[in-house]
Amino acid sequence: MTSSGTGAGVAGDWQTGSTGFGRSRLGGRWLFAGIASVLVAAVVGVATGPVSIPIWQVIVELADRLPIIDVDSSLSPADRAIVWDLRAPRVVLGLLVGALLAGSGAAYQGVFRNPLADPYLLGIAAGAGLGATIAIVARLRDAVGFMDPVPLAAFVGALLAVAAAGTLSSRRGSTGSSTTLILAGVAVANFFTAIQTFIQQQNSETLQQVFAWILGRLSTAGWGEVRLLTPYAVICIVGLLLSVGSLDVLAVGEEEATTLGLRPRTIRRLVLLAASLGAAAAVAVSGLIGFVGLVVPHAVRMVAGTSHRRVMPLSLLFGASFLALADVVARTVRAPAELPIGVITAFIGAPFFLLILRRQATS
Amino acid sequence: MRKLHLPLLAALVLAGCGGTQPSAAISGIPSTTEAVKQAPARIVSISTVATEILFAIGAGDQMVAVDSLSTFPAEAPVTDLSGFEPNIEAILGFQPDLVVLSYDPGDVMAGLEAAGVDSLLQGASMTIADTYVQILALGEITGRTAEAEALVDAMQAEIAELAASVVEPDEPLSYYHELDDTLYTVTSSTFIGEVYSLAGLVNAADPADAEGTSWGYPQLSAEYLLDADPDIIFLADTKCCGQTAATIAERPGWETLTAVSTGRIVELDDDVASRWGPRIVDFLRAIVAAVNSVD
16 A cells, blocks of 8 residues: 655645645545545445335436426325435435544544544534433423424534634643644533433433434434535534645644644644534434544555645545445345444444554555 | 443343343243232333233223323323333332333342232243233233233234234235334344234345344335345334325435335334234234235
8 A cells, every 4th residue: 555645745745735636646546535435435335225116216216306307206195205205314324423523533633642532532523412401301392393403402412512622722722733633522522421321310211312312313314414414414514524735744743743833732623623513413313423534534544645735535435435325235134124323334334444553554 | 432332331231122122021920929918009101011911801990000101091191100220219109019011120139029929021022922911910910810821812913913914915015114214124033023924924124133133123225125125124213213105205315216116104002013912913903004015
């Protein structure tokens, strides 16, 4: 495996402004593979499920949904609903959530220069869990008739947790070291989890619903969730893609970055903001899905180099296709029963990751 | 790291809620071995079903405390006690002479035994016959054998009568029984499924757990449900998850379901439809009414 991301090379990248992909055929190939994997995941996703529907009918049905085009797929109303109301939003959601988790994971790892960082590092999972639990226990669903308030509450909780970690760590000394932030995140996460557990135990009649939320709702998601997620996804993805140059400089070292006229602290906060926004929104609509944010960026780094100009777009693309395909497995392997998608991401992700790790070590 | 444990916890919770413990957990033998024993006068029940049974056999006066979810019957002495995470010290605070539980997550029974208190573990029934065994065991231990036998006789008679009153359609009707809004459901291998079978209904979710690896409580695929198009939908998540005929009609694609378009959606009381106690009869009555109202 070729790894082009030495520190000096990365800094040179930033100075000359050349893109990570244009410089190397290898990078271009991986970008192409990433895009192809997303397309494959999308097609497989809408074409596969417990109910068998011929793929050409699926394609005709989807084409019919496009403006202007009016074709008849001769599907029954139920099959139509399966393709358009169940599978299509589930695929889109899987792609978006996967991209957001992997992209935020890459950003967190870059900012903290810590290979074990994942999107839940600063308490997003705990915050979202607390928000969702409060909303469920307070029976906000009954109070708010027109929409499901649980994802919103989870989102607010996740952002509050990150904000708390950020605020608490920034008051400690002016260096604002990333270790302080991580420790603050760990403390906040544990504190939020403690509150969540306490509230949950006080209201055991809603336990089942809380766990159902935590285990993920991709299996029952529709276009409503996609609409909810899209604005945050756009902000997060654009923010992350814009940050890759700065992340590469940060990777060299904070002093070097300062010498080059960057403000590491500000960059770090902005990148974390974009990443946290995306991860919080993803968790809010899909529950807690582990492993994607940790493994995908590492896998990408191992095969395509460590420059964030590559790692970020490839993490977004492969994260998307990985989660969408994992969801296909979740809904087919025990069909017509569902498996929690987190089981699949870990079950497929861990061996795959170890395989790459071994190949990397031997080459 | 916490998130890694959640599936396991959830499985435990589902076991507690849905009742996936094997009936082998019924151990009717109190831990002390005195030859002659007084009937217990200070019973603590941290099992919702045992609470219902104990009141139904007239042992209500012998009870001092029940867990926070034992809200039926209304006169049950509800306390903060948790059935999910039983706290031995809190239980002992009521100075019980018998503790009935449906779930022992740790060493609750051992702890009670160490404190010299009798306990009875009655896990979730897998069949209606299990329920009769549990009723008779509770009758025996509380000195109300006659009442327990009378209750079983009455239940059997009512169930037989209800089953006989079913107007059999030409083709058997299929059903879907919803446990929560992420489509957790039951198969006919559960006691819930057995009740539906008494009304001649066929379970649309049976293929989702054909091998029984989910203990009869699988999470059903939404698209499979749309394809299976069950004749009647029973909602046992009206209390837990606020689901109604109106909320499920708004779910993506569900407008194509026959049960939704014909209004064959039955909003059940979660507790009646999940507790394997005396109110199985009420559960069956609601099912039979739904079946007989189908044209």
